[in-house]
Amino acid sequence: MHRFANPNQFLRIANPVLPWVAWLAALSIGTGLYLGLIQAPQDYQQGETVRIMYVHVPAAWMALFVYASMAIASATALIWRHPLGFLAAKASAPIGACFTVICLATGSLWGKPMWGTWWEWDARMTSVLILLFLYIGYMALVDAFDEPTRGQRAASILALVGAVNVPIIKFSVDWWNTLHQPASVVRLDGPAIHPSMLWPLLIMAVGFTAFYFAVLIVRLRSEIAAAKIRNIRIGQVHG
Amino acid sequence: MSASSPMRTPATRKRRRLYAVLAGLTMLGIAAALVLTAFQDNIVFFYSPSDLTEKELRPGQNIRLGGLVEEGSVKKAADGVTTEFVITDLSKTVPVRYGGLLPDLFREGQGVVSQGTLGPDGVFVASEVLAKHDEKYMPPEVADALKRSGQWKEPTK
Numbered sequence: 001m002h003r004f005a006n007p008n009q010f011l012r013i014a015n016p017v018l019p020w021v022a023w024l025a026a027l028s029i030g031t032g033l034y035l036g037l038i039q040a041p042q043d044y045q046q047g048e049t050v051r052i053m054y055v056h057v058p059a060a061w062m063a064l065f066v067y068a069s070m071a072i073a074s075a076t077a078l079i080w081r082h083p084l085g086f087l088a089a090k091a092s093a094p095i096g097a098c099f100t101v102i103c104l105a106t107g108s109l110w111g112k113p114m115w116g117t118w119w120e121w122d123a124r125m126t127s128v129l130i131l132l133f134l135y136i137g138y139m140a141l142v143d144a145f146d147e148p149t150r151g152q153r154a155a156s157i158l159a160l161v162g163a164v165n166v167p168i169i170k171f172s173v174d175w176w177n178t179l180h181q182p183a184s185v186v187r188l189d190g191p192a193i194h195p196s197m198l199w200p201l202l203i204m205a206v207g208f209t210a211f212y213f214a215v216l217i218v219r220l221r222s223e224i225a226a227a228k229i230r231n232i233r234i235g236q237v238h239g
Numbered sequence: 240m241s242a243s244s245p246m247r248t249p250a251t252r253k254r255r256r257l258y259a260v261l262a263g264l265t266m267l268g269i270a271a272a273l274v275l276t277a278f279q280d281n282i283v284f285f286y287s288p289s290d291l292t293e294k295e296l297r298p299g300q301n302i303r304l305g306g307l308v309e310e311g312s313v314k315k316a317a318d319g320v321t322t323e324f325v326i327t328d329l330s331k332t333v334p335v336r337y338g339g340l341l342p343d344l345f346r347e348g349q350g351v352v353s354q355g356t357l358g359p360d361g362v363f364v365a366s367e368v369l370a371k372h373d374e375k376y377m378p379p380e381v382a383d384a385l386k387r388s389g390q391w392k393e394p395t396k
Contacts, residue, residue: 044382045344045372053376079256115369116342122284160264164271175275176283177305179352184374194377 007224010084014217022214028207035200043197049113054200056106057185058208059099063131064166066096066212070138071163074156084220086152087227089159090142091219095212097135104128115179123172124180127165134162285352288331296357304333304363305352305371313347326351326363333357337365344370 036054043050070089077085107125108118119125138155145151173182185191191198275282285305286294296302304326312325321338324347335353345351350371355364377385385391 041378041380043376044379046376050376075260079260080253114342114344114372116344116367117369120284120369123282160260161267163264164267168271168275176279177287178284179369179371181372181374184376187374192373192375194381196378197376 007084007227011221011224014220018214018217021210021217025207025210025214028203028210030207032200032204032207036204040197040200041194046114049110050197052106052110053197054204056103056110057201058205059102059106060128061205062099062208062212063096063103063128064169065209066092066099067131067134067159067162068166070096071159071166074159077152078156078160086156087220087223088216089138089156090152091216091223092212093135093138093142095215095219097132097139099208099212100128100132100135104132111179117179120179122178122180123176124169124178127169127172130165131162131169134158134165138162287328288326288333289328291333291357292331298359299356301354301356303352303354304335304357304365305350306333308345308347308349308351310347326353333363334361335363335365335368337368339366339368341368342370344372 032054037051040051040054042048070092073082073085073089073092075085076082077089104125107128111120112118138158141158142151142155145154170183172178173180184193185198185201193201285303287306288304291302291304306326306328309325309327309332312323314323315321316323318338321336322341323334323336325332325334327333335355337353337355345368350373352369352371353363353365354367354369357363382391
């Protein structure tokens with residue numbers, strides 16, 4: 001892992017990867033949207049409304065995946081002082097927050113016609129809202145200190161503390177009775193979703209994941225450049 | 240690198256930080272588990288009809304009652320607005336009265352969550368009825384075929 005600790009080493013690998021993940025994201029989101037919104041059948045219960053799933057569910061998965069990545073990156077930054085660990089976490093936070101907002105907004109739009117409500121304080125929805133607040137809190141805390149390293153440490157600890165929320169979100173629908181239904185895809189006895197609907201969903205998930213990595217590389221590049229500029233300026237002041 | 244511990248190498252400091260983070264996360268996990276267990280009753284979104292018989296409810300206490308709409312129990316009242324139906328968890332049942340718009344998914348055999356108060360006559364007077372749907376997604380033809388072949392599993396919750 002420490003081979004990638006050097007930002008230049010990282011960029012040497014990330015720069016050629018970027019166009020590939022960007023194209024993968026564009027192609028699979030395009031294909032997934034076409035398959036999900038036009039080709040896939042309607043649901044026996046929910047009719048056409050089920051198509052919201054093809055955006056809502058991958059966004060929810062990514063909200064959790066990005067947070068888990070952020071927590072792991074923060075741990076490497078805190079424990080091993082990995083120079084890219086903190087930058088990766090900082091670059092991930094706004095992306096994860098966007099996925100969480102998409103998840104909450106599409107869920108609300110889905111809840112009104114199906115359940116009869118925009119919002120209810122059930123365990124699944126409340127824990128996802130807390131996830132959004134954790135993302136926002138992280139972003140606020142990172143830049144709240146005059147000395148960057150203090151903000152880095154405080155935000156990294158917040159990211160780690162918030163990680164307890166990730167399993168709570170995943171299992172909220174099993175531990176408590178909720179308005180939200182239990183898991184359809186990631187469950188012990190196999191997906192409870194017809195293959196004609198599962199495939200577009202999985203293609204969308206691949207697209208969202210590729211999108212995350214593409215944006216992450218772009219954001220990391222600019223974070224690395226900003227760090228270099230900061231060092232040059234400090235050098236000029238002290239030189 | 241502090242002067243008080245000149246023997247400490249970077250490797251042991253990293254290991255110490257690793258243990259500190261792991262210990263902190265473990266404590267945090269235990270704390271979260273304790274809190275969530277303690278608030279179990281407040282986190283559940285609704286009570287089932289069986290829960291209602293076990294709970295001590297204050298008269299007029301606002302609660303949510305969830306379960307399946309019993310087959311053949313839905314009756315429209317003469318005023319055209321009030322609906323009466325029975326919520327069941329397949330062991331206990333509670334009659335419900337509701338005057339308002341029902342969500343599209345509301346039908347017999349469907350999961351619902353209703354908010355309201357349990358009257359002295361044992362009828363649950365709902366101020367809001369929400370529909371639940373299960374985690375199964377399939378095209379209508381597949382659902383019909385499953386029902387025809389007898390492989391359809393009714394929801395258990």
